Amino acid sequence: MSAYAIELIDVHAAYGGIEVLHGVDLVVPEGALVAMLGPNGAGKSTTLKAIDGRLTPTGGCVHIAGRHMNGASTKQLARAGVCSIPEGRGIFPNLTVEENLRMLTQLHADLPMSEVAERTYARFPILGQRHTQLAGTLSGGEQQMLAMSRALVSDPSVLLVDEPSMGLAPRIVAEVYDVLRQLAAEGITMLLVEQFAQMALSIADYAAVMIQGQIVTFAEPADLGDVAGAYLGASA
Amino acid sequence: MVFPAGTSSEPRTRITLGEFIGLTIAGLALGAIYAIAASGLVVTYTTSRVFNLAHGAIGMVMAFVYWQLRVEQHWNAPLALFVALLLVAPAIGLIIEATLIRRLNPNDTGMALVVTLAVMVALMGIAFTLWPQTKGRLLPVFFGPNAHLSVAGQLITYEELISIALAVATAVGLRLFFFNTRIGIAMRGVVDDRQLMSMNGRSPAMLSALSWAIGAALGGLAGILTASTYQLDIINLTLLVLNSFAAAMLGRLRNLILTFVGAIVLGLLDAYVVGYLKLTGWLVHLRPVLPTLFLFVVLIALPAVHLRSGTAVISRAIRIPAGARSLGNGAALVVLAIVVAPFLHGTVLGNVNAGVALGIGALSIVLLCGYGGYVSLAQYAFFGFGAWLFSEVGHGGNPVGLLVAAAAGAVLGAIVALPALRLRGLELALSTLAFGQLAYYMFFLQPEVMGRSDLAIPRLHLPGISLESGDRNLIFLSIVFALASAGVLALRRSRFGRILVASKDSQVAVATLGLNLRLSKILLFALATALATFGGALYGSTQRLVTADNFQYVSSLFIVLIVYVYGVSTPGAALAGGLSLAIAPLLAVHIPVRFQAVTYFMTGFGAFVLLGRPTGIIPAVSEWLHDRLPRRVMGHTGGPPPVVVPREPSRPTVEVSRAAASDA
Ligand SMILES: Nc1ncnc2c1ncn2[C@@H]1O[C@H](COP(=O)(O)OP(=O)(O)OP(=O)(O)O)[C@@H](O)[C@H]1O
Numbered sequence: 061m062s063a064y065a066i067e068l069i070d071v072h073a074a075y076g077g078i079e080v081l082h083g084v085d086l087v088v089p090e091g092a093l094v095a096m097l098g099p100n101g102a103g104k105s106t107t108l109k110a111i112d113g114r115l116t117p118t119g120g121c122v123h124i125a126g127r128h129m130n131g132a133s134t135k136q137l138a139r140a141g142v143c144s145i146p147e148g149r150g151i152f153p154n155l156t157v158e159e160n161l162r163m164l165t166q167l168h169a170d171l172p173m174s175e176v177a178e179r180t181y182a183r184f185p186i187l188g189q190r191h192t193q194l195a196g197t198l199s200g201g202e203q204q205m206l207a208m209s210r211a212l213v214s215d216p217s218v219l220l221v222d223e224p225s226m227g228l229a230p231r232i233v234a235e236v237y238d239v240l241r242q243l244a245a246e247g248i249t250m251l252l253v254e255q256f257a258q259m260a261l262s263i264a265d266y267a268a269v270m271i272q273g274q275i276v277t278f279a280e281p282a283d284l285g286d287v288a289g290a291y292l293g294a295s296a
Numbered sequence: 297m298v299f300p301a302g303t304s305s306e307p308r309t310r311i312t313l314g315e316f317i318g319l320t321i322a323g324l325a326l327g328a329i330y331a332i333a334a335s336g337l338v339v340t341y342t343t344s345r346v347f348n349l350a351h352g353a354i355g356m357v358m359a360f361v362y363w364q365l366r367v368e369q370h371w372n373a374p375l376a377l378f379v380a381l382l383l384v385a386p387a388i389g390l391i392i393e394a395t396l397i398r399r400l401n402p403n404d405t406g407m408a409l410v411v412t413l414a415v416m417v418a419l420m421g422i423a424f425t426l427w428p429q430t431k432g433r434l435l436p437v438f439f440g441p442n443a444h445l446s447v448a449g450q451l452i453t454y455e456e457l458i459s460i461a462l463a464v465a466t467a468v469g470l471r472l473f474f475f476n477t478r479i480g481i482a483m484r485g486v487v488d489d490r491q492l493m494s495m496n497g498r499s500p501a502m503l504s505a506l507s508w509a510i511g512a513a514l515g516g517l518a519g520i521l522t523a524s525t526y527q528l529d530i531i532n533l534t535l536l537v538l539n540s541f542a543a544a545m546l547g548r549l550r551n552l553i554l555t556f557v558g559a560i561v562l563g564l565l566d567a568y569v570v571g572y573l574k575l576t577g578w579l580v581h582l583r584p585v586l587p588t589l590f591l592f593v594v595l596i597a598l599p600a601v602h603l604r605s606g607t608a609v610i611s612r613a614i615r616i617p618a619g620a621r622s623l624g625n626g627a628a629l630v631v632l633a634i635v636v637a638p639f640l641h642g643t644v645l646g647n648v649n650a651g652v653a654l655g656i657g658a659l660s661i662v663l664l665c666g667y668g669g670y671v672s673l674a675q676y677a678f679f680g681f682g683a684w685l686f687s688e689v690g691h692g693g694n695p696v697g698l699l700v701a702a703a704a705g706a707v708l709g710a711i712v713a714l715p716a717l718r719l720r721g722l723e724l725a726l727s728t729l730a731f732g733q734l735a736y737y738m739f740f741l742q743p744e745v746m747g748r749s750d751l752a753i754p755r756l757h758l759p760g761i762s763l764e765s766g767d768r769n770l771i772f773l774s775i776v777f778a779l780a781s782a783g784v785l786a787l788r789r790s791r792f793g794r795i796l797v798a799s800k801d802s803q804v805a806v807a808t809l810g811l812n813l814r815l816s817k818i819l820l821f822a823l824a825t826a827l828a829t830f831g832g833a834l835y836g837s838t839q840r841l842v843t844a845d846n847f848q849y850v851s852s853l854f855i856v857l858i859v860y861v862y863g864v865s866t867p868g869a870a871l872a873g874g875l876s877l878a879i880a881p882l883l884a885v886h887i888p889v890r891f892q893a894v895t896y897f898m899t900g901f902g903a904f905v906l907l908g909r910p911t912g913i914i915p916a917v918s919e920w921l922h923d924r925l926p927r928r929v930m931g932h933t934g935g936p937p938p939v940v941v942p943r944e945p946s947r948p949t950v951e952v953s954r955a956a957a958s959d960a
């Protein structure tokens with residue numbers, strides 16, 4: 061029984077025969093927040109897909125809470141407590157805010173809609189004001205908040221977040237990171253993908269740097285120093 | 297649906313208020329049926345993004361199942377309804393979804409159209425087999441003959457009232473379901489993001505299956521109501537899909553409220569036209585085409601859709617033979633015809649001739665659907681138009697008549713292309729089906745055309761060469777096919793052909809490259825229609841006597857399907873398809889009367905081949921040969937019969953076509 065919430069061992073993954081992940085080794089300890097950094101096209105999103113079941117790895121092992129999960133469906137993984145917030149807002153644009161929240165209750169039959177709404181609107185009052193608006197017409201920041209509400213209400217055992225700051229104004233980014241920090245403080249295991257490292261490193265316990273489909277560095281943020289600078293350029 | 301022409305009313309000069317109320321109620325009742333049918337279509341489309349062309353056919357089958365239980369088995373109405381609508385219909389929907397729809401790529405609208413069209417034709421074939429139309433069938437009314445109310449002196453039957461009540465119930469029920477239940481909301485959301493839906497713990501496949509079950513039940517309800525109020529007829533019930541589509545188009549296939557509005561307008565239109573207009577003369581057949589006219593108005597009035605680039609799906613790789621090889625294939629075909637012709641006689645020879653002529657016309661399908669990606673379901677209308685023109689101008693078989701037919705076809709095609717410019721794949725396909733229906737009722741059935749008696753068409757007469765004998769005609773037709781298909785292939789290799797295929801991949805890309813999409817689309821339609829009328833003229837001159845039945849609009853469905861089955865990007869498929877359709881009736885003689893619907897089975901079930909081999913049979917076979925035979929023998933893309941062609945450096949172009957993304 062390992063103490064890792066997520067453990068990837070030599071994971072390979074491909075899109076239509078073109079391999080993108082060339083043996084990824086990565087661990088996320090129980091209760092830790094790991095930030096995964098790396099340049100465009102490195103395979104960060106693909107790694108998340110291999111964990112949440114959107115993509116079946118072509119080789120290697122995906123362990124979640126010590127259980128072998130290769131080939132499990134997205135739905136099974138979701139039921140097992142993997143909550144993934146994909147790149148580019150994980151929402152249903154043609155449903156209203158409220159209906160989007162309602163979708164969150166599918167997974168947890170015991171979670172009443174009233175509680176979902178209450179928790180979300182308490183954290184993001186703006187969503188409460190706009191509960192009948194179509195999600196697709198929300199601003200980018202509001203959409204990201206709506207997407208984050210999934211993590212907020214579902215008490216995941218593992219949370220995967222892909223570039224939550226993409227396209228957002230700094231003030232909104234700070235707000236999003238407040239939520240992530242709060243979730244981390246509650247002890248939720250998190251794998252956070254970011255291209256721009258600073259924010260992510262400020263809340264991470266560990267940082268993993270991915271280059272061309274492999275993890276090249278795994279360290280505590282403080283020890284990352286030069287490595288990150290070398291790979292990630294000025295933005296790190 | 298189509299009503300017996302005889303029922304279109306006697307002229308009325310003055311209409312009382314009572315009559316107006318009566319007409320209105322009748323119109324509302326009909327609109328109610330349309331509304332139920334159309335909402336089923338919308339439910340399926342919203343959730344699975346596949347337009348179910350077989351929607352009417354499912355309703356038709358359910359009407360017959362209900363008849364079987366109610367009349368043949370003497371079940372009582374509630375039990376028969378329960379079994380038909382809540383067990384059999386959902387089961388049919390689920391089976392279709394699980395075996396066919398789930399395997400489709402939702403971005404590949406062309407394939408989705410062809411597969412649901414195949415389901416429609418296959419269901420018709422099954423119905424013709426199980427419930428032969430030689431026997432008249434009537435469904436008892438639900439409440440007995442005397443169950444009616446009297447309002448302002450007008451009889452209003454309980455049937456009419458129940459239709460209206462059921463439509464209201466459907467509207468309220470669907471509204472509550474889609475906005476107040478989790479699963480209903482999920483069905484609306486699933487098209488946004490399937491993966492996100494499964495992350496939320498709902499299986500998208502399950503949602504789509506459910507939508508097909510609900511859609512089938514609603515289609516079934518509409519079918520049974522139609523059959524018990526009007527008539528139990530395979531083709532007319534199947535075409536309920538056209539009326540539903542017309543209504544649903546008002547809501548762009550998504551908005552249920554507008555769909556209901558559209559349905560009611562259609563129903564009232566029917567009632568008032570019948571009540572107030574004098575449908576005589578050329579207007580005799582106006583009633584069955586009202587939904588079609590309504591559809592055209594809606595399509596023209598709605599704002600045009602924006603170009604969409606869609607998702608790239610690399611799916612079809614096809615070899616295009618080089619020029620010399622295509623001529624070689626053509627020469628081989630002609631040699632084959634010369635060898636075979638003397639051995640064919642009588643009906644067989646006649647049907648083979650008709651098949652080759654149809655093949656020439658079917659080349660238009662290769663152009664339009666194969667290269668252009670536009671599914672057209674009206675080719676027989678153009679065949680018939682060509683045949684009729686040739687009888688009008690080709691006196692004594694004058695070949696100028698052929699040219700006139702082709703030229704008129706080109707003009708007609710260009711005119712048709714103008715409104716078609718703004719349509720997406722699905723709308724275009726259904727509009728062409730509607731156009732075919734319109735042409736049949738408003739043109740071919742007119743007494744001056746071929747509605748009253750057989751139309752005599754002269755056999756083509758080339759200067760100095762008589763084509764009177766069937767075997768010579770066969771050789772001549774083979775030469776024409778060989779030349780035409782070589783021309784089609786040359787077109788495909790040209791710059792124009794590359795533009796077509798590129799625009800199939802991405803209209804946006806082509807438009808931004810500065811290529812003139814409009815012009816090339818008009819040109820494509822003009823060329824394809826010219827080929828169709830030309831082929832139709834040859835078909836007419838081969839048959840010598842034709843009736844409107846030769847150009848039944850349902851035949852257009854067969855020929856498109858069969859060409860897809862053989863390989864819609866391959867000219868050889870046009871010949872194979874034409875021959876298959878022409879020869880199928882010969883088989884009918886040798887099989888029990890019950891299984892006469894050969895053509896329906898051949899094309900309907902045949903098209904399921906496409907799920908495994910999306911490029912069709914001929915390319916699949918030629919790929920197979922390519923892999924297995926010595927290099928010398930292969931290389932052709934299924935021009936007609938495989939032949940040994942002198943080797944030349946074969947550098948086939950490989951066309952990788954992406955799922956046409958012009959639609960969603
Ligand atoms: N659906 C797909 N089909 C084919 N290739 C893909 C697909 N998604 C990603 N790729 C390719 O896989 C590689 C890794 O992509 P991925 O999205 O994992 O990168 P990333 O690290 O998340 O980049 P970014 O920071 O830009 O989001 C890229 O080269 C990309 O082009």
Ligand SMILES: [Mg+2]
Binds near residue numbers: 147
């Ligand atoms: Mg990414």
